[in-house]
Amino acid sequence: MPDALSEVFVAISAPxxxxxxxxxxxxxxxxxxxxxxxxxxxxxxxxNLGVPGVAAVASNITHKFGKALVGARRHSQMxxxxxxxAMYLLATALLGIRLAVWINSLLFAGGSGHGSGKSAGAxxxxxxxxxxxxxxxxxxxxxxxxxxxxxxxxxSRRVTDLAGRIRLKPLVRFPIxxxxxxxxxxxxxxxxxxxxAGTIGVGGFVGVPAMIYIFGVPTAVAAGxxxxxxxxxxxxxxxxxxWAGLVDLRLTCLLFLGSLVGVYIGAYGVRVVSExxxxxxxxxxxxxxxxxxxxxxxxxxxxxxxLRMDPGWDAPLNGVSTAMLFLSxxxxxxxxxxxxxxxxxxxxQIQTTLLVTRPSGxxxxxxxxx
Amino acid sequence: xxxxxVSCVPFGGGERMARLLAEKLDYSFLGREDVxxxxxxxxxxxxxxxxxxxxxxxxxxxxxxxxxxYLSVATATICEKAARGSxxxxxxxxxxxxxxxxxxxxxxxxxxxEQRVEDAMTRTKLPREKAERFLHxxxxxxxxxxxxxxxxxxxxxxxxxxxxxxxxxxxxxxATALCGIAELPDFRPTPASLRIMDDxxxxxxxxxxxxxxxxxxxxxxxxxxxDRVVTITYMPRQARVAPEIPKILEDLPGCRAVxxxxxxxxxxxxxxxxxxxxxxxxxxxxQARRWGAAVELLRYRPERALANAVLGEEAARPASRPRADxxxxxxxxxxxxxxxxxxxxxxxxxxxxxxRLGGGQTVTGTKEALAAAISRQVPYSLVVVGETFVKxxxxxxxxxxxxxxxxxxxxxxxxxxxxxxxxxxxxxxxxQVVHLAAAAxxxxxxxxxxxxxxxxxxSVLGGSLHQRHPWMSPVLVxxxxxxxxxxxxxxxxxxxxxxxxx
Numbered sequence: 001m002p003d004a005l006s007e008v009f010v011a012i013s014a015p016x017x018x019x020x021x022x023x024x025x026x027x028x029x030x031x032x033x034x035x036x037x038x039x040x041x042x043x044x045x046x047x048n049l050g051v052p053g054v055a056a057v058a059s060n061i062t063h064k065f066g067k068a069l070v071g072a073r074r075h076s077q078m079x080x081x082x083x084x085x086a087m088y089l090l091a092t093a094l095l096g097i098r099l100a101v102w103i104n105s106l107l108f109a110g111g112s113g114h115g116s117g118k119s120a121g122a123x124x125x126x127x128x129x130x131x132x133x134x135x136x137x138x139x140x141x142x143x144x145x146x147x148x149x150x151x152x153x154x155x156s157r158r159v160t161d162l163a164g165r166i167r168l169k170p171l172v173r174f175p176i177x178x179x180x181x182x183x184x185x186x187x188x189x190x191x192x193x194x195x196x197a198g199t200i201g202v203g204g205f206v207g208v209p210a211m212i213y214i215f216g217v218p219t220a221v222a223a224g225x226x227x228x229x230x231x232x233x234x235x236x237x238x239x240x241x242x243w244a245g246l247v248d249l250r251l252t253c254l255l256f257l258g259s260l261v262g263v264y265i266g267a268y269g270v271r272v273v274s275e276x277x278x279x280x281x282x283x284x285x286x287x288x289x290x291x292x293x294x295x296x297x298x299x300x301x302x303x304x305x306x307l308r309m310d311p312g313w314d315a316p317l318n319g320v321s322t323a324m325l326f327l328s329x330x331x332x333x334x335x336x337x338x339x340x341x342x343x344x345x346x347x348x349q350i351q352t353t354l355l356v357t358r359p360s361g362x363x364x365x366x367x368x369x370x
Numbered sequence: 371x372x373x374x375x376v377s378c379v380p381f382g383g384g385e386r387m388a389r390l391l392a393e394k395l396d397y398s399f400l401g402r403e404d405v406x407x408x409x410x411x412x413x414x415x416x417x418x419x420x421x422x423x424x425x426x427x428x429x430x431x432x433x434x435x436x437x438x439x440y441l442s443v444a445t446a447t448i449c450e451k452a453a454r455g456s457x458x459x460x461x462x463x464x465x466x467x468x469x470x471x472x473x474x475x476x477x478x479x480x481x482x483x484e485q486r487v488e489d490a491m492t493r494t495k496l497p498r499e500k501a502e503r504f505l506h507x508x509x510x511x512x513x514x515x516x517x518x519x520x521x522x523x524x525x526x527x528x529x530x531x532x533x534x535x536x537x538x539x540x541x542x543x544x545a546t547a548l549c550g551i552a553e554l555p556d557f558r559p560t561p562a563s564l565r566i567m568d569d570x571x572x573x574x575x576x577x578x579x580x581x582x583x584x585x586x587x588x589x590x591x592x593x594x595x596x597d598r599v600v601t602i603t604y605m606p607r608q609a610r611v612a613p614e615i616p617k618i619l620e621d622l623p624g625c626r627a628v629x630x631x632x633x634x635x636x637x638x639x640x641x642x643x644x645x646x647x648x649x650x651x652x653x654x655x656x657q658a659r660r661w662g663a664a665v666e667l668l669r670y671r672p673e674r675a676l677a678n679a680v681l682g683e684e685a686a687r688p689a690s691r692p693r694a695d696x697x698x699x700x701x702x703x704x705x706x707x708x709x710x711x712x713x714x715x716x717x718x719x720x721x722x723x724x725x726r727l728g729g730g731q732t733v734t735g736t737k738e739a740l741a742a743a744i745s746r747q748v749p750y751s752l753v754v755v756g757e758t759f760v761k762x763x764x765x766x767x768x769x770x771x772x773x774x775x776x777x778x779x780x781x782x783x784x785x786x787x788x789x790x791x792x793x794x795x796x797x798x799x800x801x802q803v804v805h806l807a808a809a810a811x812x813x814x815x816x817x818x819x820x821x822x823x824x825x826x827x828x829s830v831l832g833g834s835l836h837q838r839h840p841w842m843s844p845v846l847v848x849x850x851x852x853x854x855x856x857x858x859x860x861x862x863x864x865x866x867x868x869x870x871x872x
Contacts (some may be wrong), residue, residue, distance in 0.1 A: 008832050009828050009831070009832065012821075012824075062851050065851055065852070065853070066851040066852050066854060066855030066864055067855055068855075069852050069855055069856070070855050070856060149872075169504055178517075215434065235848070237842040238847050238848075238851065239847065239848060242831070242843040242844040242846070242847040242848075243840055243841075243843065243844050245829060245831060245832030245833075245836045245840070245843060247832075247843065247847050248828075248831065249820065249827065249831060249846065249847060249851070250821065250824065250827070250849055251853055252847075252854075253816070253817060253850070253854055256854050256855060256858050257858070259863045260855070260858050260859050260862040261865075261866070264862065264863065264866050300500055319497045
């Protein structure tokens with residue numbers, strides 16, 4: 001591979017290809033299970049395999065574009081897409097993506113040296129945003145899952161009420177979501193979603209909770225609308241990164257191989273795991289990914305000359321980071337797969353109707369089939 | 371004797387009129403406050419529920435269980451009171467509480483605007499402007515509440531039998547006029563309508579009992595009653611509570627049998643005639659097995675509605691209408707004599723044996739009556755429409771069935787599919803094999819090209835070709851990514867369908 005190319009594109013050996021497919025599968029399972037992206041696992045996973053951060057983000061956003069195209073159609077058939085809301089969000093989300101691509105490209109272009117040395121600035125920036133956002137999301141999910149009244153209490157209304165008080169005109173009515181919002185509340189959320197989608201590929205982690213907690217949109221509509229939005233954001237991000245020469249289509253296609261199977265299995269998992277465990281396991285996986293990224297940060301700092309550290313530590317730290325990431329992702333996916341497998345076998349085997357016939361008040365016949 | 375249900379917004383004079391009507395007719399009176407008091411006794415914080423409900427849909431979906439319990443308390447309270455004699459009920463959406471019961475007179479009171487503001491000013495001690503704003507807000511809240519609890523628009527005139535406009539008529543005269551209406555033969559109880567009432571009561575009492583028992587209080591259960599047979603569906607993760615359910619409902623008055631079915635979700639199957647040996651049963655059961663769903667049968671008999679439409683009788687309904695035209699649900703199994711009845715019950719029995727039964731009922735009348743009979747509290751994932759309008763010629767049958775499917779889709783907000791489409795969806799025949807082979811070929815070809823021409827590919831994506839022609843990379847990405855996603859999506863879903871994991 002020419003030297004200039006190796007700055008962005010890594011050589012893909014058979015083990016690397018298999019690892020990327022596994023990343024896609026685990027990311028897909030988590031994505032189907034959590035309902036909002038699997039990029040938080042796939043992006044750092046690819047970085048751990050030696051892919052420069054910016055290429056990992058670019059390839060992943062391209063993967064998201066294709067996946068959203070398939071998923072949004074299904075949500076749309078179910079009436080879970082608020083296209084009007086998506087279009088308003090999109091207006092600023094595209095700006096957010098442009099901003100993210102510009103910052104990432106700038107940091108990457110400004111890097112000195114080759115390979116990991118050149119991408120260290122962009123990698124550090126992506127890791128910092130990743131750690132900040134996902135720590136917040138993970139802790140919130142943990143707190144939510146540990147609430148004793150989960151299921152009847154509902155999401156906190158504090159932010160919703162606060163946003164509801166903002167009546168700055170123009171107010172826009174969104175009939176499918178059944179909410180009326182100030183345009184000045186909608187636009188910043190679009191900007192933040194686009195910026196994070198462009199920076200770390202996990203716009204859904206902001207878009208979906210924002211729609212639920214700030215706008216008061218039903219969860220199913222929030223997920224469907226985010227996926228619909230992801231088509232445009234993904235397309236815009238992918239084309240922008242492609243124009244900048246940063247998309248590795250080979251990685252995108254390898255991710256597809258795993259993720260499109262995984263996403264079905266993850267979605268099946270939602271039906272067989274209780275809500276509390278869904279949130280707990282999701283939070284644990286996210287925090288595992290955050291810890292993994294934190295371990296990799298000293299390496300980037302050393303490359304930038306901001307930390308004095310023996311270069312011999314690079315390989316062990318990167319190894320630990322990779323191990324932690326795979327452990328949390330594969331651990332989470334195993335938990336989901338275990339539950340899916342158990343339920344799948346149970347559904348094939350058990351008959352489940354208890355028939356109790358009581359013609360005269362007292363039970364006369366009780367039968368448990370199978 | 372009938373139940374008169376008066377619905378009105380707060381401060382609108384509806385309660386005064388309802389009390390006066392009860393006095394004139396010598397009926398018992400029941401107000402919404404009585405229902406709320408009983409709900410509070412059952413541990414349902416109605417006040418908090420209202421505050422949390424009226425604005426944000428995201429909170430509403432989490433409160434579905436509480437809402438279900440509140441509706442059960444309201445239904446049980448009205449049914450119990452009505453069982454002891456005639457009744458006038460006043461509430462904001464009482465007209466929606468007993469769907470399908472033909473001896474309910476549903477009255478909407480439209481308030482006199484000026485009088486309403488004055489009443490609000492007197493009772494709240496607010497100045498006019500604030501009182502008007504208060505009424506505006508309270509109206510919006512009530513509308514949101516009704517939409518949340520019943521999923522309908524409270525101003526929809528089709529949901530009422532009579533509207534009383536207090537701008538045009540006094541409360542006294544309105545009550546007098548309604549006395550005559552309440553005595554009309556159209557609203558006399560029939561054996562069928564009384565049986566529906568019994569089932570509504572039984573269903574509500576079962577729901578309340580399960581909600582109050584600590585063994586099942588936290589479980590998410592769907593309760594359905596038909597012909598005094600109570601069917602409970604529960605989620606697989608709540609399997610341990612299943613053996614407790616029959617024990618809790620053991621001495622439920624009037625209950626003939628209890629059936630508990632484990633299900634992730636529900637499929638509603640609408641058809642005119644059911645047969646246990648039909649292919650349709652096999653396909654629906656197969657779909658239910660894949661999804662871990664319970665199947666609820668809804669036998670729909672549209673012939674009466676069609677006859678009325680043909681004769682133009684919808685607009686000029688006779689003063690005394692026959693029992694079957696009372697817009698409602700009939701008994702399921704009381705007279706199992708015809709082959710159609712036997713078929714229906716044989717299918718119910720088959721589903722019960724397979725562990726897939728989610729209940730069953732029969733509806734005669736218009737498609738609106740059909741929609742009214744479908745519970746909005748049951749988490750349906752799919753509506754399957756089988757053969758309906760069987761006495762019509764083939765072309766008319768196809769058109770009417772399609773119209774019915776569209777109507778149900780709009781009304782329920784759910785995917786509706788025909789039995790034949792379901793068959794095509796499930797089947798993995800030659801067409802599916804061709805699709806799979808074509809998609810797999812496309813995917814294989816793309817991957818082969820990508821990984822055998824990596825140098826050229828990378829040159830286009832970010833190398834020398836990209837330097838000269840930067841547009842080539844976005845074009846390649848825009849074509850390849852969606853193409854691979856779509857083609858490989860077909861391959862993945864087909865393979866999962868083959869192993870029955872969807």
